[in-house]
Amino acid sequence: MIKISPSLLAADISRLGESVKKIEKYIDMLHIDVMDGHFVPNISYGIPVVDGMRKATRLELDVHLMIEHPLLYIEKFSKAGADIITVHIESPDDCAKCVSLIKSLGKKAGVALNPDTPPERISHLISDIDMVLQMTVFPGFGGQNMDRRAIDNIKIIRGMIGNDKDLQVDGGIYAENCGEVVKCGANVIVSGTGIFGSKNPVAAVKELKKQALAAYREGILI
Ligand code: DX5
Ligand code: ZN
Numbered sequence: 763m764i765k766i767s768p769s770l771l772a773a774d775i776s777r778l779g780e781s782v783k784k785i786e787k788y789i790d791m792l793h794i795d796v797m798d799g800h801f802v803p804n805i806s807y808g809i810p811v812v813d814g815m816r817k818a819t820r821l822e823l824d825v826h827l828m829i830e831h832p833l834l835y836i837e838k839f840s841k842a843g844a845d846i847i848t849v850h851i852e853s854p855d856d857c858a859k860c861v862s863l864i865k866s867l868g869k870k871a872g873v874a875l876n877p878d879t880p881p882e883r884i885s886h887l888i889s890d891i892d893m894v895l896q897m898t899v900f901p902g903f904g905g906q907n908m909d910r911r912a913i914d915n916i917k918i919i920r921g922m923i924g925n926d927k928d929l930q931v932d933g934g935i936y937a938e939n940c941g942e943v944v945k946c947g948a949n950v951i952v953s954g955t956g957i958f959g960s961k962n963p964v965a966a967v968k969e970l971k972k973q974a975l976a977a978y979r980e981g982i983l984i
Pocket of ligand 2: 794826932
């Protein structure tokens with residue numbers, strides 16, 4: 763099933779709730795990028811924004827932790843209202859511990875990997891997670907171009923996880939290229955600049971979904 767998860771990073775920080783309300787009925791979840799200035803060279807926002815968005819919408823909150831020590835904060839993000847918590851395999855914390863903590867809190871667990879990380883690095887976690895996040899850019903900033911190294915990984919990961927788990931792609935995704943990543947096996951599409959950065963976010967979401975669904979119906983190329 764295709765799901766669209768717009769990245770709040772590209773939304774007007776002074777009007778986050780309002781920006782989400784405008785597209786709420788056309789999207790499936792909301793992607794919240796948390797950056798700590800250590801794991802990635804940028805700082806975004808944290809627990810209070812998840813808490814605020816929990817009050818602003820009933821959408822599934824998809825929280826992407828780009829932080830050095832996710833283990834210390836998972837419980838706090840869970841309490842703030844995150845529904846899906848994704849941690850990076852490249853973080854120094856033990857991802858298996860993070861996943862089991864997320865699951866013990868009754869939340870969905872995701873594991874993210876950068877475009878140059880070998881997919882085998884997450885193989886021991888697959889049976890316990892709900893979603894893999896294949897980064898299609900190096901994390902830290904919105905508005906980058908898709909890194910084509912991720913394309914082969916998408917195909918490999920879909921082969922590894924089977925058809926029932928979600929495979930999310932994040933970074934540099936627009937209506938024009940989402941068909942390609944869907945055909946490779948992605949089914950959860952994150953887009954920030956392509957949606958909130960567009961003049962007409964409703965039209966942008968509709969077009970993204972249309973292209974993703976068309977590619978999905980054509981089938982996976984693996
Ligand atoms: C990058 C973030 C992404 C990013 C997506 O570190 O994880 O979610 O903001 O934004 P666009 O669609 O602008 O590449
Ligand atoms: Zn993200």
